[in-house]
Amino acid sequence: MVAILSKKPGEISTAPKARGRKITPYILLFPGMAWLTVFFIVPLFSLVSTSLMQRVGIDEFSPALQIANYTDAITTYSDKYLLSFKYAGIATVLALAIAYPLAYFIAFKSGKWKNFLLVLVVAPFFASFLIRTYAWQTILTDDGVINQFVAGLGILPENRLLATPIAVVAGLTYNFLPFMTLPLYSSLDRIDPRLIEAANDLYAKPFAGFRKVTVPLSMPGVVAGTLLTFIPAAGDYINAVLLGGPNDKMIGYTIQARFVQMRDYPTAAALSFILLAMILILVMSYVRKAGTEELL
């Protein structure tokens, strides 16, 4: 994750190896690229062709051009997409709010503890995703301390945390936090502290210096972090199933259930293709707006 950001655009090494042997890079690339082509690109085509199939029997489908699969999927499940994007969007904003000060703290205030703190920030994510989410179920449970306290304040619509959208968003925020923290950290860490000193020397108030120097310089990290959080969060369904109520299931769950349990392959394929298309459109327009296209 950090590595994506540490890539400087257009950087080409001047290392003294293998000059003039035009075929070497292709030999090096071939096995990996072949694997990605066969098991990533080709499957996308199978996905599209599956999504256009026609049902001819109970578990039987034949190749066709059923555009109706798409229109049906959109009309039936548009609210699921909206719900997923809403939850993922809120979780991304929350993750940014939590991770920015944290990354700032590690990059500028932690001194010799920097590496240790970085390990600590990532460490919780070594324990399995499912086990972590299940632990949140235990933490937020109805007779748990946190729920008693928050419900006591009387601000919750359903008077509980578990099995509500709040728990789903909290789970998403937590589980994808390192995808936000690491890119933010790596862009903050690369800021030359002398630039901030210069702002101070020029009589910028600390906050003005932060707003006009630190924030703009950390934008690549913000863009990468929000993308790396939003994309997996929008497709996730584990948090929604383990922490949410029956109405909080996200689109990922519908896709999985349609594909694996109901064996309704065309609808499931159409749903996943729509998800991919929507995310790509969102990402492209966001990246364009943020003006950091070289990131891709």
Next chain:
Amino acid sequence: MTKVVSRPSLSHRVNFWVRDHLIVFYGIAALIYLFAPIVVVAIFSFNKPEGRSNSSWNYFSLDAWTNICRDQNICASLQTSLQIGLGSTILATILGTLISFALVRHRFHGRSTTNLLIFLPMATPEVVLGASLLALFLSIGLPLGPITIFIAHTMFCISFVVVTVKARLQGMDPRLEEAAQDLYADEKATFRYVTLPLVAPGIAAAALLSFSLSFDDYIITSFNSGTTVTFPMYVWGAAQRGIPAQVNVIGTIMFVGSLAMVLVAQAVGRARHKR
């Protein structure tokens, strides 16, 4: 005249102190938040649950720790996950490392296409990766099982290996290799004695990352596993009827083990650096 020296005003100093320390308190609060679920997992690994569900405290017991394989399905699923994890880590690390060398060390046509093909799997939601692979396996009639999981895991690990190893290669000082060649090392010797030792930490990090991605994956696996049960698949299945405390034990071991591994690696790196 009593006071000539202009000291920063009190409010200014208070402001500064708060600003400087607020962020520290914030950092501590954030760490508590990050570790809360881990602490819960560890505590409940010592619980003796009353019924099937291990979500309310009953009494302290070492049962789960001394008898991890009581439910044989747990250990069978662990073994499956370890095998698939090792296999896909080895293959993805090799394929990804080769790609990184090509990208950093060579000029060639199709560079931006290559970069795009590396980036896209990371920008695709897991459900889509899982669903499209399943669509492929169904259409070519490949039966689902350990092989299809292995194929899927290798696929999504390659990109992560490439970005990790590439970063390490780009961070290397090219003068080190030039120096070796100036000292009449041939290409093979330069690679063997200079390049490889310098890239090794990056390759090791990439392998660790691959292994943990593969070992932890649920969503993609759930599409392509057929009847094979990996450890996350086991946990998911168990979640419906109550997760046994043994799962907490394994979660705790995974956490402590990988934390220890990373910290030792860091210490070794620092010691080498000092030498």
